[in-house]
Amino acid sequence: KVIGKDQKDAGLVFDKGLNVIEGASDTGKSYIFQLIDYMFGGSKKPKNIGEARNYTEIRMQINTYDNKKYTFSRQFDDNNVYYAETDISDFDSKQTKKLRAKKDPRDDNNISCFLLGLTGLEGKKLKINARNVTREISFRDVATLCLIDESDIISEISPIYTNNLMDKTVEESLFKLMISGRDDDGLEAYEDPKIFKSKINGRLELIDEMLREKEKLITEINKQTRDLDFDELNLKIEEFTNAMNMSHNLVQEKEVERENIWKEIEALRSQLKQNEELSFRFKLLDKHYKSDLSRLDFINEGNQVINQIKQINCPTCGTLIKSGQIAGYKEINEKEFNISLTAESKNIQLKQKELEETMNQMNVEAGILNISLSEKMKQFESIDQYIANKLKPNININNSRILELLNKKTLISKLDVLKVEINNLAKEKKYYGDKLKEKQKKEPSAQLENNLSDKFVSEVEKLLREWHVVFKKVEFDKTTYDINIDNKPRKDHGKGLRAIYRSAFLIALMKYCILNDKAHPFLMVLDSPLTAYKKHDTTKEDEYDEDIQNYFYDSLSKISKDSSLQIIILENIEPSQVIKKRITFEHFSGNKISGRYGFYPLE
Structure with missing residues (x-):
């Protein structure tokens, strides 16, 4: 919920299983996504909309699957998050602890480490480049796989990637961690090529200096011991x-x-x-x-x-x-x-x-x-x-x-030693000279084992069949880290099917993790996964004539409220009355006269 002085609280309650917030445009559905993302340590604060002008604080209660309750509070312009182990209704009466919203590798007192601790991913290491350099995982990494906004849902790039090419390696490492349960701790890191060359050149300069000093010393010794037997x-x-x-x-x-x-x-x-x-x-x-x-x-x-x-x-x-x-x-x-x-x-x-x-x-x-x-x-x-x-x-x-x-x-006697040392330095100089000419070794991203990717794809196929998407075969492309449907890359489909396939990819990953006892927040927030989809005109020869959107809702509504999964859908497409009875549903009418207008109550 969002609160403000002398303002009526604006809030929603989500349950396990499927939650759908459906309604007209401009009623605050995407704003809800921004609130959740912000409370999970996002740096971008929610959009400054008119309805929120007198509201100052966001509060969010998280219930863990082992029955613990935490309530978090964050001001709209604050870089800190405050929390207490309590129900949201009792938050004001409890003593709170402070967490930084931004992850700090030198200090675990931040929202990222707290949430990672709840998911079982705290302290995991992710590879960040071809030189095997690693860093600790952040919850913001994980958020890319469970918080999908309306622009990312139709993106052509793999569901595991963001638009930052510099993060491609770490995003592949994260996906491998989620699928296999193995992080990249223990990888032997290679030096930066520029630093590596600089060190080699420095070593060569030192060897040259040492050679000059030893040759000078030999000359001096020869002068002092010229006629000695x-x-x-x-x-x-x-x-x-x-x-x-x-x-x-x-x-x-x-x-x-x-x-x-x-x-x-x-x-x-x-x-x-x-x-x-x-x-x-x-x-x-x-x-x-x-x-x-x-x-x-x-x-x-x-x-x-x-x-x-x-x-x-x-x-x-x-x-x-x-x-x-x-x-x-x-x-x-x-x-x-x-x-x-x-x-x-x-x-x-x-x-x-x-x-x-x-x-x-x-x-x-x-x-x-x-x-x-x-x-x-x-x-x-x-x-x-x-x-x-x-x-x-x-x-x-x-x-x-x-x-x-x-x-x-x-x-x-030292003359003989110096000659041996000069010979060894000459060999060392040649060794480093050859190293300088070599191309530095780069490790490719670790490939997923076939059996793991096959298990994951099997979950994707199950979902697509439950949604009545017509296809023959789904494959995982290890070069693009995306799925191909009947040999056609996901990115080559229209944005409606891209959104459907992306949803299937991410929900299947969550199901795969729970079935194979792998770490995951077991939360999925999807903004507008169905809006862009328009079905084809049907004929008697078509293999299907039902609406995929209805099967989509029907399939996900069967996730029990007693399960350890939670899916939140923010959509313009309304599920059927039968489905509404099985899920947690909220309708934003956009009408000031009837129903709930939107997220914020009308003044």
């Missing part, structure tokens, strides 16, 4: 190698000797460190002894001072103690005290003397250790200088001479 180089390399090895052995011996001296140095340093630590501790001990002696002297002097005091107060109560009261105690304690003090002083002095002797001995040992350490350091530095200043320079000189000789030897 390969065997003589080997003898000199051996001589310098032996000299360098001797120097290496001497270095290793001296390094072992240096390492042993270093271990002795470390041991001497360790002994000196221990000596220093002991000396430090002994000095502390001597200081302690001196402190103890000073303490004893202080005690002795204090005792003498106390003896000179005449009156003494009791330390407990403070009462004056008479000297006579403590005389006995004082005499006894003072004597013992002096003996003890003298003994301890002598003991400390003895230890102090022993300590002094020990410290003197340690100082002597430290002097000896320092002398030994100094001598070892001199030995270490002497060996180190000998290695650094004598042996290693000899090694470096010999190594430089060896490298120089090896480089010259490599240059001589």
Whole structure:
């Protein structure tokens, strides 16, 4: 349906099976076709007719054959389509998702990919040229086989072709896909001839440049190695190698000797460190002894001072103690005290003397250790200088001479390699030169297997017989991708029969796909398939005298509304009353007084 603000909705309901919209000219039948095509991602918007001036939005509900419902919405001037999985009557209450109307190979979020997903054709590849280049299928490709307007219906070109010659290969690939179920994914593509030649010429230029560089390098090497003999180089390399090895052995011996001296140095340093630590501790001990002696002297002097005091107060109560009261105690304690003090002083002095002797001995040992350490350091530095200043320079000189000789030897060997490379480049140059002269391979379009085209033609013949078209044989022409009727190409018939045959071709393709389980939208919209047909005047000798249009409707009306096929016919020719009862039928009267005038309601 089409809606607009403050406007009565304009719409139609189609069912499975046959649907016929019949009526007078200029009542909107072809406009309905344009609406359907536009909603299926067509770039050309419906014709701007007067009746539609206040309408802004098209809505279309699609029911899939697995009972899903999708409603799509598109403004007349919008490049986006919005949809929701719902019935068309509930669309306004649902949250919608956006799809681009135009297919984008970099993004699947478009109406084409959505519809292809419903038909089972999403992601299929179609060949687009003789070089086997492919692209993804678009629903606009498929639309050429199921949406046929009033000008295409009578066209002389094959039903699978559009008027764009550039699309001929891809249209043949699409038909092959529909018939066989096989796409062109996996084809090995050939390069564009211009690009191919450009790459070959570029490669030839590179080869020429490489040849010039290698020939120049050969000239330079010949100058550097002009008077050199390969065997003589080997003898000199051996001589310098032996000299360098001797120097290496001497270095290793001296390094072992240096390492042993270093271990002795470390041991001497360790002994000196221990000596220093002991000396430090002994000095502390001597200081302690001196402190103890000073303490004893202080005690002795204090005792003498106390003896000179005449009156003494009791330390407990403070009462004056008479000297006579403590005389006995004082005499006894003072004597013992002096003996003890003298003994301890002598003991400390003895230890102090022993300590002094020990410290003197340690100082002597430290002097000896320092002398030994100094001598070892001199030995270490002497060996180190000998290695650094004598042996290693000899090694470096010999190594430089060896490298120089090896480089010259490599240059001589490289001459042979360069000659082989030049020979290979010459062969490669000839190969690419020959490739440049070759005509690039082009793959013809894949031909349909005879059994598949025969099955398809059988469906065409069934329809034509049901429509009471008189013929003997229908054949599929693999060069024109069209049918020949009794050896006469379809294009050579009048436009009325061309329309009949084109309809039979496309409906037969749809039936073939459903019978052989091939992917197809299973929808066919035909605009004016019968209008151009006029039957011949009949005589008693004619093989038929009935109207093909009536048999056409009768045959298609037998497609059940429970089937998985839908055909929509937009026509000026009205089916019989019997047929109308079996189909979904809408009549546009073109009369403002009676019946439905056209697609849009009258104001």
